[in-house]
Amino acid sequence: MDVGNPILNIAIFLVFVVVTLAIVIRVARGPKQAGDFYHGGRSFSGRQNGIAIAGDYLSAASFLGIVGAVALYGYDGLLYSIGFLVAWLVALLLVAEPLRNTGKYTMADVLSFRMRQRPVRTAAAISTLAVSFFYLLAQMAGAGGLVALLLGVDDKLGQSLTIAVVGALMIVYVLVGGMKGTTWVQIIKAVLLIVGAGAMTVWVLVLNGGSLSALLDRAVAVHPDGDRVLEPMLQYGASDTTKLGFISLAIALVFGAAGLPHVLMRFYTVPTAREARRSVTWAIGLIGAFYLFTLILGFGAAYLVGHDEILAAPGGANSAAPALAYELGGTLLLGVIAAVAFATILAVVAGLTITAAASFAHDVYNGVIKRGQADPEQEVKVARRTAVVVGAVSIVGGVLANGQNVAFLVSLAFAIAASANLPSILYSLYWRRFNTRGSLWSIYGGLGSALVLIVFSPVVTGSETAMIPGVDISWFPLSNPALVSVPLGFFLGWLGSVTSSEHDALKSAEMEVRSMTGAGAEKAVVH
Structure with a gap:
């Protein structure tokens, strides 16, 4: 596929990198404390944080993966958008405000509030690192596919080098700017992404006389599956197993967002619980608008680019959005949209x-190793070193995951978050009987089952699109484990609690008051 001028494409991307790095350096100036690295000094308003949440949430999966899924599978691809959006109702109604009231820096602050600190913090940190790793896989795969399209690089070595560059840039953003700098990158990226996608959406509609029906008719006319592209189950209706796979995917998408550590951490960057709730309402509005754009862009790519051309392009399904930009506005629009997509990847990673660095430094190093007595400056140093390690590991994982649909890879991260994190979060906030054993069984049981089922599923081996195609050790038939692992996580949380006599009534009452009212929310919770 002809992608225009690679030099111009990269030049536009480099301009964005230089500008955002300058902003990160500027906002990171001044005296620094541990809180500045972790939550940006709680200096963001609900509106600013809501835009940043949208920037954090609208990842490569949303822009590259969903547009590609809609272009190839129509209605079934749009189900990703619906699941990702509906998930925010769980976060808004059940999690955002009480989580902000109860915690300080990380998800483990809430989970360990009335439990034994060291084992629960360790479990929460392990879960956070696992979810972050799978989410990073998706972003790195998106980066590889995007630059493969921009530069026409279709060999693995070139794409691997691209992934390494993205990993290095993300480490620089984190080390230089901390949470404050990262938040401003996410705000800028969210604005650029929504404006860019909105402009392309209007452009596609104008080409069809402003008629959605005309757009759908044209997509149906050129799509190899014809009218079926507008009907459910084109991708998931082949057998009973694939239908169960769709149910599993839906469970992961709907329940996963409220358990994503990097999204939950954003609730700590605002000064009050009211602003946390306001953040989510802003995020829902922006994210909802963007997912409406993916419907137009996906079907626009289906008829302007073509089903077979998308599959044949470097990056496969992930190339649909930038390829559509090239069809609409040539090299210049492709360069701009590619830069926005790169901004998306950089901000999210x-x-x-x-988040991963903060969890290890705050929960493992300070909470477990130093028993809450670590020097704040040393804790931040550990977090910075952890960021470098996480970046290196994600580069290796991204090379292995290169070529996978990024929306699908993110659904795996959602499944792990919904299995390991969400049961403990909801039980901790709303069930007084919940205790340490229940939390540990829930986290380790949900996490372990999800990981085992993923490893022995067609995602990793045993299929043409598997990460390791030459091997077949799969025995679990579904591509997403949520149908089994999420109910198991809730069940183990209940079972562990009722089989343990541990119960601190005073601590449970304190947590209930704090989560509902915000009283004492600024106090440290590591003890």
């Missing part, structure tokens, strides 16, 4: 990296 920076947020993921800082």
Whole structure:
């Protein structure tokens, strides 16, 4: 596929990198404390944080993966958008405000509030690192596919070098700017992404006389599956197994967002619980608008680019959005949209990296190793070193995952978050009987089952699109484990609690008051 002028494409991307790095350096100036690295000094308003949440959430999966899925599978591809959006209702109604009231820096602050600190913090940190790793896989795969399209690089070595560059850039953003710098990158990226996608959406509609029906008719006319592209189950209706796979995917998408550590950490960057709730309402509005754009862009790519051309392009399904930009506006629009997509990847991986680093430094190093007595400056140093390690590991994982649909890879991260994190979060906030054994069984049981089922599923081996195609050790038939692992996580949380006599009534009452009212929310919770 002809992608225009690679030099111009990269030049536009480099301009974005230089501008955002300058902003990160500027906002990171001044005296620094541990809180500045972790939550940006709680200096962001609900609106600013809501835009940043949208920037954090609208990842490569949303822009590259979903547009490609809609272009190839129509209605079934749009189900990703619906699941990702509906998930925010769980976060808004059940999690955002009480989580902000109860915690300080990380998800483990809430989970360990009335439990034994060291084992629960260790479990929460392990879960956070696992979710962050799978989410990083998706972003790195998106980066490889995007630059493969921009430069016409279709060999593995070139794409691997691209992934390494993205990993290095994300480490720089985190080390230089911390949470404050990362938040401003996410705000800028969210604005650029929504404006860019909105402009392309209007352009596609104008080409069809402003008629959605005309757009759908044209997509149907050129799509190899014809009218079926507008009907459910084109991708998931082949057998009973694939239908169960769709149910599993839906469970992961709907329940996963409220358990994503990098999204939960954003609730700590605002000064009050009211602003946390306001953040989510802003995020829902922006994310909802963007997912409406993916419907138009996906079907626009189906008829302007073509089903077979998308599959044949470097990056496969992930190339649909930038290829559509090239068809609409040539090299210049492709360069701009590619830069926006790169901004998307950089912002999200920076947020993921800082979350993983904060979890290890705050929960493992300070909470477990130093028993809450670590010097704040030393804790931040450990977080920075962890960020470098996370970046290196994600580069290796991204090379292995290169070529996978990024929306699908993110659904795996959602499944792990919904299995390991969400049961403990909801039980901790709303069930007084919940205790340490229940939390540990829930986290390790949900996490372990999800990981085992993923490893022995067609995602990793046993299929043409597997990460390791030459091997077949798969025995679990579904591509997403949520149908089994999420109910198991909730069940183990209940079972562990009712089989343990541990119960601190005073601590449970304190947590209930704090989560509902915000009283004492600024106090440290590591003890």
